[in-house]
Amino acid sequence: MPEHRMTHDEILSAFTHIVRDLLLDDSIVLTMETRREDVPYWDSFNYINFIVAVEIKFGVKFKVADIESFVNVGAIVAETAKMLT
Amino acid sequence: MRNEAQVTNMLVSLNPSLNDPVVATRSATPRCPTMSWLPIAPDFRGDLRAALDAPRPTDCLENLASLASFRLGFLETIQIDRALSRLGLKEAPGFLPIRLAILASSTIDHLLPAIRVAGLRRRLLIDVHSGAYGQYRQDLLDPTSSLHQFAPQTTLFSITAREALAAVPLTATAAEVDGTIARLIGELRSLWRKARENANAAIIQQTFINVTESLFGSYDRLVAGAPARVVARLNDELCEAAAQDGVLLLDIARASERDGLDAWFDAGRWFQGKLEIAPQAAPLYGDMVVRTLAAHRGLSKKCLVLDLDNTLWGGVVGDDGLEGIILGEGSAVGEAHLALQCHAKQLKERGVILAVCSKNEAGIAEAVFREHPEMVLRRSDIAAFVANWDDKVENLKIIATRLNIGIDSLVFVDDNPVERARVRQSLPMVAVPELPDDAAQYVRCLAEAGYFEAVAFTSEDRQRAEQYAANAEREALLASAQSMDDFLRGLEMSVVFGPFTAVDHARIVQLINKTNQFNTTTRRYTSEGIADLINLPSALTLQFRLLDRIGDNGLVSTMILRPTSEDEGVLELENWVMSCRVFGRQLEFEAMNIAVEAARRRGAKAFIADYIATPKNHVISTLYQSLGFAAVNGSATRWFLDLEGYMALNTQIARAGATIHAGAQDDA
Numbered sequence: 091m092p093e094h095r096m097t098h099d100e101i102l103s104a105f106t107h108i109v110r111d112l113l114l115d116d117s118i119v120l121t122m123e124t125r126r127e128d129v130p131y132w133d134s135f136n137y138i139n140f141i142v143a144v145e146i147k148f149g150v151k152f153k154v155a156d157i158e159s160f161v162n163v164g165a166i167v168a169e170t171a172k173m174l175t
Numbered sequence: 176m177r178n179e180a181q182v183t184n185m186l187v188s189l190n191p192s193l194n195d196p197v198v199a200t201r202s203a204t205p206r207c208p209t210m211s212w213l214p215i216a217p218d219f220r221g222d223l224r225a226a227l228d229a230p231r232p233t234d235c236l237e238n239l240a241s242l243a244s245f246r247l248g249f250l251e252t253i254q255i256d257r258a259l260s261r262l263g264l265k266e267a268p269g270f271l272p273i274r275l276a277i278l279a280s281s282t283i284d285h286l287l288p289a290i291r292v293a294g295l296r297r298r299l300l301i302d303v304h305s306g307a308y309g310q311y312r313q314d315l316l317d318p319t320s321s322l323h324q325f326a327p328q329t330t331l332f333s334i335t336a337r338e339a340l341a342a343v344p345l346t347a348t349a350a351e352v353d354g355t356i357a358r359l360i361g362e363l364r365s366l367w368r369k370a371r372e373n374a375n376a377a378i379i380q381q382t383f384i385n386v387t388e389s390l391f392g393s394y395d396r397l398v399a400g401a402p403a404r405v406v407a408r409l410n411d412e413l414c415e416a417a418a419q420d421g422v423l424l425l426d427i428a429r430a431s432e433r434d435g436l437d438a439w440f441d442a443g444r445w446f447q448g449k450l451e452i453a454p455q456a457a458p459l460y461g462d463m464v465v466r467t468l469a470a471h472r473g474l475s476k477k478c479l480v481l482d483l484d485n486t487l488w489g490g491v492v493g494d495d496g497l498e499g500i501i502l503g504e505g506s507a508v509g510e511a512h513l514a515l516q517c518h519a520k521q522l523k524e525r526g527v528i529l530a531v532c533s534k535n536e537a538g539i540a541e542a543v544f545r546e547h548p549e550m551v552l553r554r555s556d557i558a559a560f561v562a563n564w565d566d567k568v569e570n571l572k573i574i575a576t577r578l579n580i581g582i583d584s585l586v587f588v589d590d591n592p593v594e595r596a597r598v599r600q601s602l603p604m605v606a607v608p609e610l611p612d613d614a615a616q617y618v619r620c621l622a623e624a625g626y627f628e629a630v631a632f633t634s635e636d637r638q639r640a641e642q643y644a645a646n647a648e649r650e651a652l653l654a655s656a657q658s659m660d661d662f663l664r665g666l667e668m669s670v671v672f673g674p675f676t677a678v679d680h681a682r683i684v685q686l687i688n689k690t691n692q693f694n695t696t697t698r699r700y701t702s703e704g705i706a707d708l709i710n711l712p713s714a715l716t717l718q719f720r721l722l723d724r725i726g727d728n729g730l731v732s733t734m735i736l737r738p739t740s741e742d743e744g745v746l747e748l749e750n751w752v753m754s755c756r757v758f759g760r761q762l763e764f765e766a767m768n769i770a771v772e773a774a775r776r777r778g779a780k781a782f783i784a785d786y787i788a789t790p791k792n793h794v795i796s797t798l799y800q801s802l803g804f805a806a807v808n809g810s811a812t813r814w815f816l817d818l819e820g821y822m823a824l825n826t827q828i829a830r831a832g833a834t835i836h837a838g839a840q841d842d843a
Contacts, residue, residue: 111220111250114257135284138447142205142454143250151203154443 096174098122101148101167108143112136122164144170206438207455208430209246210462211616212608212624214599216245223254232262236270236295241603243295252458256288259295269790270300273468276327276376277303278311278366280334281451289461296462297469308449315369329377329468330370331425332363335451336383336406345390347400352408360412367422377701379467380417382410382428384451386440421702423467423630427452430463433623466628472699473689476606476626477580479522480571482589483533483540483562487552488512489614492543493535503549511614516551518618523556526636527627528643530559530574532587537562558643567594568601578643579755581691581791586626588617633682635729642756645726652725660827663761666723669831670762672769675709675716675733682730683718686752691791693732693753693763695784695798700735700750713738715746715773719766721757722831731757732766736774739783746774748784758794764824767802771821782816783807 096104106120113131126132132140144166145151150173160166216222219242226238239255239262247255266272275290277283287303294301304325306314311334314322339359343352367378387402395401410428417424431439434456444450452460469475484491489501489508501509523529529552533540540562544554554560559574567589575582583604589595595607608624610617629636649666656662675683684702691697700708708714715736721728731754736746748770753763774782784799786792796811803821804814 108250111254114254114261116224134448138444138450139249139253139285139454145205146207146249146455149204151205151443154446157443157447 096171098167098171101170102163104147105140105144105163105167108140108147112139112143120163122162122167124163125161148174150174205441205453205455206435207248208434208438208459210459210623211246211611212620213244213246214595214609216242216251219245219251223251223258227258227261232264233267235262236264236267240270240295240298243292244603246609247292247458249455249457252289252292252461255292255295259291264300265302267300270298271472272300272302273329274302274304274325274327275329275331275464275468276322276325277305277331277333278314278322278370279305279308280311280338281445282308282449283333283452285450285454286333286452286457286460289457289459290464291461293458293461293465294468297465297474299465299468301465301468312366315366327376329379329471331379331381331464332366332370333381334363334383336385336387336409339383339409340387340402340405343400343402343405345398345400345402349399352399352405356405356408356412359409360416363413364416364420367420371701371703377471378420378422379425379464380413380422381425382413384428384431384436384439385410386436386445386451421706423471425463425467427460427463430459431456434459463625466625467630470628470630471688473691475628476527476586477584478528478530478558478574478578478586479519479627480530480532480574480585480587481519482587482591482594483531483535483543485590485614486512486588486610486617487516488543488547492539497539497543497547500543500547502547508614509549511617513549513551515614515617515621518621520551520556522627523640524637525627525629525632526639528558528578528580528639529556530578530585531557531561532567532570532574532589533562534564534567535562556640558640558646566597568598571598571602571605579692579758586621586624588621590614631681631685633685635682635685638727638729642726642728645728646756648725649723663827666725666760666827667829668721668723668760668827669829670765670769671720671722671831672717672766675705675718677706677709679718679730680705680709683733686730686733686754687750690752690754691789692755692794693751693758693798694789694792695751695795696749696787697789697792698750708735713743715770715777717766717770717773719762719769721760721762721828728754728757732762734766734770736770736782738779744778744780746779746782748782751784761826761828763798764802765826765828768823768826769830771816771818771823775818780818782818784814784816786812786814788812 102120102122106118109120109129109132110116110118113136118129126137141152141157148170150170152169156169222242226242227235229235229238239259243255283305287305290303291301304322304327306322314320342355342359370376370378383406385403385406387406389395389403390401391398395403398404414424427439439453439456440451441453444453481487489512490499492500501512503509503513519529541554541560544550544552559577561570561574571585571587572582575585582602586606586608587598588608588610590610598605599607606626608620611620652665653662656665684700684705688699708716717734718730719732720730733752734748735750736748739745739747784804786796786799788796799814804816807813807815
């Protein structure tokens with residue numbers, strides 16, 4: 091596989107797919123500013139599910155401190171991008 | 176350390192439906208158990224959405240069950256479960272509904288989707304009840320709890336070792352540790368009893384994953400109070416207690432050793448939400464739970480059907496010749512194929528039937544079994560040997576018919592992906608493991624699939640292979656006989672019979688719960704339920720062994736009769752099963768003769784019996800009619816027999832009841 095560094099937009103797009111799959115709702119669109127409470131049914135249980143799905147998909151592990159402090163989707167995108175470098 | 180290419184491959188294999196670019200990373204990566212025996216879905220995301228487009232909910236359910244048979248990761252499992260819950264079906268034709276309660280001391284919400292989805296894979300519609308974690312004692316003891324109202328058929332104890340570890344100080348002596356463990360296991364046993372009293376539920380107990388960290392290093396093993404040592408001891412004692420109490424085990428401790436602890440336990444998840452089992456292990460956990468549920472209901476596979484070329488040996492015998500195939504010592508490939516043979520041989524020793532289904536000249540294929548010096552499997556190990564150039568789908572049907580087992584009892588092992596795809600397509604009820612390209616991984620793939628999950632290992636299992644071989648001899652006898660009567664007379668059959676006894680307890684439970692064809696009501700009984708019957712004077716229980724001049728067929732039939740509540744002179748034949756091994760030998764007639772005699776001795780005047788039709792027991796749809804029962808109100812399901820007017824049926828089976836005292840329960 092050629093070396094390819096994902097952009098923030100590509101990561102965001104992958105996150106949108108994950109949340110759509112997780113909640114089985116193709117109408118969901120995430121933005122960098124989206125907060126959990128903006129998405130119906132994205133409760134704390136599905137938040138952990140989302141984190142796990144991202145970790146598996148991207149092959150990364152978030153620190154417990156980060157998981158507790160992410161303020162919006164953009165923060166998760168940024169942290170993911172950081173771990174991928 | 177994995178290199179980047181490996182990490183990328185792992186991700187792709189886990190998440191085949193996601194085509195977005197994936198970049199390898201140098202940070203820590205999550206470890207995931209994979210269910211490598213299941214094929215990868217070509218387009219999961221599209222297939223799932225298409226599955227939900229079917230017009231009727233039951234069609235959607237069928238589609239979801241098909242999708243569940245693919246290799247699913249954590250996220251795919253959640254999606255299927257969400258789709259399933261939207262259907263809102265409590266029952267559906269062709270699916271067995273099961274109520275499962277889970278009593279847990281950690282968070283298990285993330286495991287429930289995987290249990291339901293694994294249920295779909297085996298055509299079980301599982302309704303899961305879980306209380307608040309850590310509340311299981313109260314739920315069991317409080318008769319008004321939602322657990323009691325749920326009335327589970329099976330109760331799973333999913334508890335961690337943390338409580339036990341807190342009770343053992345590091346400085347405890349060996350005797351103190353023993354005492355604490357004995358007390359904790361004793362408490363657990365009383366909870367098992369409680370769960371049984373409440374609902375007569377079967378109990379599954381999960382083993383303790385050893386998530387402890389080392390304190391002394393290797394020396395942990397020598398310190399009685401060291402946490403790692405305590406958990407190991409707990410598991411030993413737990414298994415001992417489970418064996419004594421007839422509790423089924425769910426050995427996730429072993430699975431976590433196999434996959435690596437990191438695949439099953441993630442300290443971060445524990446701190447975040449008290450998840451003892453890591454979410455990425457959920458799909459496998461669910462499959463393991465459902466294997467146990469299925470095994471308990473007699474739904475484990477029974478027969479391993481093996482391809483030959485490039486499966487049992489390397490190369491193609493038709494092209495390469497007997498000398499040219501690769502098998503045995505001296506070649507890594509040859510040893511890998513030999514390892515599969517050894518595994519199959521061991522499965523045979525534990526009671527799995529072996530068959531061969533190969534595209535080959537029969538004579539050439541059989542010659543390998545007879546003449547190749549490296550063969551571990553011999554021709555006599557194979558109960559049904561089919562080698563020809565016909566479609567394997569038809570040959571698998573022939574194998575099932577010849578062995579007199581359901582086609583859904585077959586596991587088909589073939590290295591050829593085209594054959595596998597064809598069989599999956601035409602016979603979705605046959606299990607077809609996705610054999611890896613590397614022959615060295617064949618055994619692991621087959622073993623990890625858990626097709627032959629067992630809940631007992633009885634003397635019947637040990638003898639099954641010989642009994643199938645003896646049956647082949649009987650078939651030869653039948654072929655040479657002038658008539659059926661002639662054949663039956665020539666067999667010199669005799670029956671040994673008596674009430675249920677403690678000695679035969681395990682086999683009786685197994686026979687009743689595994690028998691699907693000759694099973695009048697398909698009512699299932701727990702180990703305790705049968706134990707209770709042994710000690711219940713009002714019940715009339717009978718077990719039958721059939722012997723003939725070729726051998727002992729073993730304990731092959733049981734009957735359970737109880738007085739009806741309206742009239743104790745009328746006995747209800749609430750369950751009657753017979754092993755398919757002895758169909759067509761007139762045993763059902765002689766068994767009825769014996770039951771009538773035993774019932775008359777206790778003063779009964781009539782039998783009442785149900786025939787409850789299932790997809791599998793059509794073979795006995797006219798049984799009661801042939802035995803002289805009368806249909807109650809013209810129904811085909813409820814039957815009546817007047818014992819006074821009963822004329823003993825003529826059979827070729829002699830009575831040899833000396834070893835077990837004949838007759839009713841109260842004679843014993």
